[in-house]
Amino acid sequence: MTISATADEVAVGGPTESADGASTLAAAREQLAAAAARLGLDEGMHAMLSRARREMTVTVPLRRDDGSTTCYVGHRVQHNLSRGPGKGGLRFSSAVTLDEVRALAMWMTWKCALVDIPYGGAKGGVTIDPQQHSAMEIERVTRRYTSELAEFIGPERDIPAPDIGTDEQTMAWMMDTMSANRGYTVPGSVTGKPLLIGGSLGRTDATSLGVAQMALAALQHVGLRSGQTTAAVQGYGKVGRGAARFLAEAGVRVTAVSDQFGGVSNPGGFDFDALDRHVRETGTVTGFREGDPIGNDDVLQTEVDLLLPCAVEGVITAANADLVRAKAVIEGANGPTTPAADRILDHRGVLVVPDILANAGGVIVSYFEWVQANQAYWWTESDVRGRLRERMVAAWADVARTAAQAGCTLREAAMSTAVGRVAEAHRVRGLYP
Structure with a gap:
């Protein structure tokens, strides 16, 4: 058996992160710092919100169709879990870095809080170019990545969804792997999956x-x-x-x-x-x-x-x-x-x-899909779209009103609202000794 390292692995699997990933994380933290200052958060609260609750980096070995083996790097970052289980996409891209995933997980925290759904923020990625692999190879990567993280993800902990380079088939493989490990079907373990196995009408768009x-x-x-x-x-x-x-x-x-x-x-x-x-x-x-x-x-x-x-x-x-x-x-x-x-x-x-x-529509309907899966009762597409519109319009009105009253930008208003809700959840729950 031949084991080889790819350019993808060498580029992003080493000890240093790319400038793009680092700058993305710096941008996310700068936005948080501005919101923390507007809200008057103390240094301790700001420090907690600027760091991830949990980070996992795993090696994802792939047995190629030709019999050789290639190793990739996978990440899953759970930024904040104070308002509920982690929620965030999984991307397959040769450009994935840990810093990029950290930033995306943080933005997911604020997004979920802004539209007031009971999730924290998470994100995942594997440093692989899916266009350079067969469907069978992508399935093996997906299942190995899922099995490596099986103890940390699931409907009560962290619910993945599609992102760049992944789709509903990827989610089907993830759900099946989770279900096989638990010994029973767990439709709420992912969202954005096919309708045939518990997906939601209206989720795709x-x-x-x-x-x-x-x-x-x-x-x-x-x-x-x-x-x-x-x-x-x-x-x-x-x-x-x-x-x-x-x-x-x-x-x-x-x-x-x-x-x-x-x-x-x-x-x-x-x-x-x-x-x-x-x-x-x-x-x-x-x-x-x-x-x-x-x-x-x-x-x-x-x-x-x-x-x-x-x-x-x-x-x-x-x-x-x-x-x-x-x-x-x-x-x-x-x-x-x-x-x-x-x-x-x-x-x-x-x-x-x-x-x-x-772009909060996706996570809103992911929440709807999760709710439907947990209840084993599925809504009509009209129900989904109507409830999506209600959430989006309410969030827009809230942000626009806050911006007008405070004389600030929509981003400043949105970040203040979201960060404030997460900080308040921290205060209410308290700090475990």
Whole structure:
């Protein structure tokens, strides 16, 4: 048997973290520090909230289809458990680092608190490029990662969900592995799984729908009507694709979209049925005949009313924030705007709907799925969407009201609300000796 290390493992499995992961964590901690200062939290409380409750790093050996063995690194970070079990996605990407997972877990804590669902924040990742592996290899990685963490995850402890590089099939493998280890089926151990084994109607496009709802709320907030507005979507994937379609159905003209390979623009808007066929056939939006080729940076700088960064962290920075020409930025991704860029956009009068509000639709419906699984009673799609809208609209109203009363940005209002709720949960529970 041959054992080899991959470039993925060497790049992210060593003792140092990438600059991107470190900067993402620094951004998350800077946001927390600002909220802690506004709330007047003492140093001890701030210190507890800035650190993860529990971190697990595991080796994930993979037996390849050719008989060789490759080792990857997996992480699971449970940032805070004071308001309930951990909740957060699992991503498969060669860019995964422990610092990145720490930041994403922290943002999950604030997101769950902001929309007032009884979860803490968690996140996981494996340093693997799924595009370089067969389905059988990805299944083996998933099951090994799950078994390594079996004592730390589950419906009462930490409930994973899909993220970048993972999907409902990944969740099915995780649930089956958890169930096999326990000796009985545990449908609440993950969310975002197939309907056939306890998934929820409305879960697949929940994040996209929530992003679109917040985008429409932002339009109203700045005095625009959806039938007379335009949008650009950076990151035409799980979240961006659905959000673009929902906005188009609401009358917003989406004039530019992009993915990791590039982008296309069409001032008249897109035929999304045709665009989606092209993406299924080619794996990218580039080369779509009904649009002109543009770069990812061009999408961020497109003159539109709404800009939706829906891909990864840190795409709007101090280097390009002055070039953003949208009236409002709706953060479909986690952490797409750096703190320095946030200040620039605020100074320029660009409204930013923060990630912990804008993309909370996914975790809200994950909560609904978990509730349904625990009760063994499933809701209709109309029920799910109606309750999602209620939660999103209530959270928007709460954040907008707080921002107006305090004279601060939507992010400052959202973070103050979320951090305050988690800090209060800490106080009520007390500190175990």
